[in-house]
Amino acid sequence: MNKQEFLYQLEEGLIRLNESEKNQFILYYDELIEDYLEDGASEAEAVSKLGKPSRIASKILEEAFEERSFQKKKLSPLMVVLLIIGFPLWGSILLTAILLILSAYIIIWCLPFTTGMFAVLGLGASIFSVCASFFAIQDGVYIAVTQMGISIFVLGLALLSGLATLNLANHFIKASKRFSGKIFGLFEGRGLSL
Template identity: 35%
Template sequence: MNKQEFLAALARELEPLPREERERTLTYYGELIDDRLEDGQEEEAVIQSLGAPKAVAEELLGEEEQPLVPNRGLRVWVIVLLVLGFPLWGSLLVTAALVLLCVFVCLYIPAFVLGVLALGFLAGAVLGAAGTPFLIADTGLAAGLFQLGLAVGMLGLAALCAVGFWYTGKATAKAGKALWRWLKRSVGKGRRRAA
């Protein structure tokens, strides 16, 4: 039996293993054979020293960890303790969820306020400019020009608030995504650690 025949037979015997582990094992035995051949041993002697592929596979499969059978008694106690401890861990869970909600709300408040201010100033500017002719006709030119000046000032404030809303909104969205990714990573690490 040569190296290729040995590795092919070993691959057939290692079918129950996951693909990555099977490939790693075949690579290991291929390199082991190559090393011994480089040391001057004959190929048939190297293959015979390793043993039959079936025996090697049985030894490797025997080293596989047997899955643990869950203990039903322990599972019942865990469920009972979870139910009895619900008033404590349930309130802590609700508190953590509300704190996270508050963090997200506080994160988005500046952008929301600037957006509302921009819309309010814009509405005031439009109404002030639209009402200027009526004010001139009713009270005179000075009051009308004053109202028109206020409308132009409100338009400027609306533009400033709109620019602030744009940049704050972009920064808030980026910070919200980063916070959400961090939260998902933290919860994911906790789940993996618990498993």
């Protein structure tokens, strides 16, 4: 690989940087290659000493974005005053947004909660009814058999409801993760972190 190919590939790898930063790195590596050439190395040797341009570009990008993420934006005194004065407005809007998000989670989880409660209560009622059907024999065999049949039917519904709860919970966990990801994505896209 010659010098021009190396610099071209490096420039392609640094496409996410702005032009001034990109040109700064291109000039730096151009000078490095020139220094190797002055020391008596061939162009191919000089380029091979530097390494692969894609690897160099990825290191540069990694360092550049780490620096940007660590830079803290300081609030100006005017911004602080405006935030304090505007708190009644933006505070109530923020509280409303938080409550809307909370209500969305409550709505999402109402159905699995309802089916789960039906499963638990149905299981308890059917077990109680099976035990009580033995005492219903005193009133007549047909009453005891009817009560036993109803309790087994309720037990079946409770088991189906339990399976539905597990299935719904799996789907709703995924939905909650997606919803949370979208909510956090709104804040991360603006450089804010929660």
